Amino acid sequence: MNRSVVLGVLAFSLCISQALAADAYKVLGEYRLQGGAAKGIGIDPSGRRLFVASGDRVEVLNADTGAAMGIISQTDAQEVLLVNDSRRGFASGNGSITMFDTEILKVLRVTSLQASGGGSMCYSNYRNAVYVISSKSGDISAVDAKSGELLRTASLEPGLGQIACGSFDYLFVASPEKNVVHVVSARTLAVLGDYPMKSGERPTGMALDTVGRRLFVACANGWDEIIDTDAGFIFQEIEIGKGPARSAFAMLPQGMGGWRGAAFVASDDGTFSLIRMNAFVDYSLGGKVTLPTSVHSVALDEKSHRLFVTAKRQGKPVVLVLGAEGV
Amino acid sequence: MQGKKILFIFGAANKEHPSDDELVKRHLQKMDFRVTTATAADPASRADGQDLIVISSTVTAHELQGKYRDVPVPVFTWNTPNYPYMNMTGPKMHEDFEIVDPVQHWARSFAGGHGYIASATNPIAHELGLKSQLFGALYFMPQTWGWGRPSAGGTVVSNFEGDPTRAGIFTYEKGASMYGGFVAPARRVGFYIQDNNFHQLTELHGPGESDPDLAAWWVGLKLFDASIRWAVSPPAQPAPFDPALLHQQLAQVAKGKKVLFVCRMNTPEGKEADDHIVNHLQELGFIVTQADQSEPQSLAEGQDVIIISGTNSKFKLGNKYRDTTIPVLCLEGMSADILKMAGRIRYVDYGEHGAARESEDPPETFLDIVASYHPMAAGLKPGPVRFIKRPHVLKWATPSPGAVIIATLPSQQHEGAILGYEKGATMANDFIAPARRTLFPLDNPSFDDLTEAGLGLFDAAVLWTVGPPFK
Numbered sequence: 001m002n003r004s005v006v007l008g009v010l011a012f013s014l015c016i017s018q019a020l021a022a023d024a025y026k027v028l029g030e031y032r033l034q035g036g037a038a039k040g041i042g043i044d045p046s047g048r049r050l051f052v053a054s055g056d057r058v059e060v061l062n063a064d065t066g067a068a069m070g071i072i073s074q075t076d077a078q079e080v081l082l083v084n085d086s087r088r089g090f091a092s093g094n095g096s097i098t099m100f101d102t103e104i105l106k107v108l109r110v111t112s113l114q115a116s117g118g119g120s121m122c123y124s125n126y127r128n129a130v131y132v133i134s135s136k137s138g139d140i141s142a143v144d145a146k147s148g149e150l151l152r153t154a155s156l157e158p159g160l161g162q163i164a165c166g167s168f169d170y171l172f173v174a175s176p177e178k179n180v181v182h183v184v185s186a187r188t189l190a191v192l193g194d195y196p197m198k199s200g201e202r203p204t205g206m207a208l209d210t211v212g213r214r215l216f217v218a219c220a221n222g223w224d225e226i227i228d229t230d231a232g233f234i235f236q237e238i239e240i241g242k243g244p245a246r247s248a249f250a251m252l253p254q255g256m257g258g259w260r261g262a263a264f265v266a267s268d269d270g271t272f273s274l275i276r277m278n279a280f281v282d283y284s285l286g287g288k289v290t291l292p293t294s295v296h297s298v299a300l301d302e303k304s305h306r307l308f309v310t311a312k313r314q315g316k317p318v319v320l321v322l323g324a325e326g327v
Numbered sequence: 328m329q330g331k332k333i334l335f336i337f338g339a340a341n342k343e344h345p346s347d348d349e350l351v352k353r354h355l356q357k358m359d360f361r362v363t364t365a366t367a368a369d370p371a372s373r374a375d376g377q378d379l380i381v382i383s384s385t386v387t388a389h390e391l392q393g394k395y396r397d398v399p400v401p402v403f404t405w406n407t408p409n410y411p412y413m414n415m416t417g418p419k420m421h422e423d424f425e426i427v428d429p430v431q432h433w434a435r436s437f438a439g440g441h442g443y444i445a446s447a448t449n450p451i452a453h454e455l456g457l458k459s460q461l462f463g464a465l466y467f468m469p470q471t472w473g474w475g476r477p478s479a480g481g482t483v484v485s486n487f488e489g490d491p492t493r494a495g496i497f498t499y500e501k502g503a504s505m506y507g508g509f510v511a512p513a514r515r516v517g518f519y520i521q522d523n524n525f526h527q528l529t530e531l532h533g534p535g536e537s538d539p540d541l542a543a544w545w546v547g548l549k550l551f552d553a554s555i556r557w558a559v560s561p562p563a564q565p566a567p568f569d570p571a572l573l574h575q576q577l578a579q580v581a582k583g584k585k586v587l588f589v590c591r592m593n594t595p596e597g598k599e600a601d602d603h604i605v606n607h608l609q610e611l612g613f614i615v616t617q618a619d620q621s622e623p624q625s626l627a628e629g630q631d632v633i634i635i636s637g638t639n640s641k642f643k644l645g646n647k648y649r650d651t652t653i654p655v656l657c658l659e660g661m662s663a664d665i666l667k668m669a670g671r672i673r674y675v676d677y678g679e680h681g682a683a684r685e686s687e688d689p690p691e692t693f694l695d696i697v698a699s700y701h702p703m704a705a706g707l708k709p710g711p712v713r714f715i716k717r718p719h720v721l722k723w724a725t726p727s728p729g730a731v732i733i734a735t736l737p738s739q740q741h742e743g744a745i746l747g748y749e750k751g752a753t754m755a756n757d758f759i760a761p762a763r764r765t766l767f768p769l770d771n772p773s774f775d776d777l778t779e780a781g782l783g784l785f786d787a788a789v790l791w792t793v794g795p796p797f798k
Contacts, residue, residue: 170534183533193533198350198526228466231545232532235466281468 025289031066031319033059038310038317040079043299044102050308051089053077054317058091060105063301070105074098078118083145092118092132099148109148115139122165124186131171133163140189154189161204162246166229167213176202181217195232200225205245207263212280216263218245224265226283238285241271246297266295266309329359331378331559336365338385346385347525367391374398379559382406384521401514401558407473414509415517416475423476429469439465439472442485442495446729448749448797451484451553455546459753463529463544471521479740480504480697483728491728495519496554501562504697510709516558568706570783577790581612587627590636592619597638597771604774620644627653632793635659637771652761656792658769660722667758668766669724677724680736690718694734694744703733703747705787707780711737714781720770729753744768750796765792
């Protein structure tokens, strides 16, 4: 990757019923961050808090006002992952992963990884484990989500993109260098096979619909590949923004004729793309929002139906608040 | 495929009419072909020096017409409306060819997701190790797809909608008779995709590749590739008709081989002709054992080939010799259903010309060679050949697509007269041929009446039946 585009993704399954009017999405405001960066982002919807990887910390903000609520130390914080059901949060960076309590914002354990840097994370409910990619070294590590203990580590290749925890005990890891998505065993961390890209080149961002088992792979050349993970088959391609990206997916059941789900893609060129799910075999571009800055990561608030996007605006790290007017 | 040249003919694409032609071009280049492009307006001379012509459905069929019909270069096409111009099918839409699309045929458009491999012995299916079964043709969503109904000289590789003749993939070998008796100047392949769903051809990646069932399902793209490879590979090169050489070749093979000749014994009807067949076989070097139709098939144990005479009564023969793993040459066309060479409807799936009170068709003298490339055609040229000296009863069967039809009755393309099933081929009702099976229209007492070409065809049929099966 040409720069450390950020991470952070929805760590929860969303379900909102209000109509999503993609074309009407606008920047409603922005929250300033105190740290030196704006990278991964996670949201605790019931607690109304945002957790943002920002330089040497994870900043905790009020999701509705942007007011600072606390910090959690993490050197070179890259990614935030919340496991809301268990009050556990995880932050990765600088060769370590920090487990914290999401309510009292207390560090519970800092675990050193056998890898440098930090990167994308995902949570496997089946394994009750957090998987973290170290983009720089190309390692993947499994950490027990209860104890924070390092379970195992395996080496892939440097420059890895986003990771997604899938069905059948699979992990999906974007590999820009090899232009594939690696399918990795969550149990052994062995690579079980690859999904090659079609029009897409340099896959980085990934979002998974765990119900339909569709993987949305954002590629740096401006294509989002939609993969049927049962066969590794790309059955649809959608044009998105260019550059490294991060993605998230949410089910959005709106009834007949409405959106059934959406993949959100934050691309490095400042394009924020919404991929509309019409059916499990039919997706279309639901809209694009061009932001006046490069963007990094995205989280969707199931309560307010707003999107939170980490970005740097005029050199300052911020969280942009996107929403449809009146929503 | 390295360095082989393809002329890719396609039409204009626009926002309203998207196409996958660029994807196809890149894919062919990835297969190491050198691809140049052309439009419908270009002259047919663009085919000169090419190894393959590829015609996309984006070309306007009525503009292109039969421009590449006569070129002695293989053609691979998914331009369904152009099939009639290429003589790949008849001219009637919905009967001879059809495009099924979600706008006109919503429910049927889903059928494009499920193709059926006609026979594991087809070279294209065989290359991929596919069985005769359903496969995922296009990704499961409403799709636009095309089918064509090839003539008797063509080969159905896969079909759709449960109709064995509704071919999604079909081929003509060089020298095969196409629609209207036109002889294929080179190999021809028809394929089911349309303008913009090449990218929907199924393929499998990731952990599923190790699952043989998944691997045999997601094969749409592999079938495309294998069909391309078949099209550009060297065609069959039949030697010209030489009855003496054929006789010599058969004699070499026959030496020491055992034939069980099943007939109606101790009855005058057809006896003389049966005796002459036996004599002919013995002269070639076969060791012939005769068995009556009513005797048990255990007599066939240890034999190399079973020949069922036209003197047999279907009623007395029963279901014998259907399951045997010994090759069978059947001269009695009315037993085609019992032996699973055809369906079970008399005078629809099988029948006869010239039988008094049983057929409204007159006796015949000629056969129409439709697979001149095949060893069983004995090197005879495509088209009509005098088979017997005087008009007589000739029997026929309409086989499943797993068969190769060598000759039909004249003017009756669906009535196969000489046909063969390779070992492992899918016969009627999905019966898998336990060994080679051949049908040859030698009603009693026609053996004595065979022309030189007719006897050559008989020898060629025996030679193929007893020969080593395709592996």
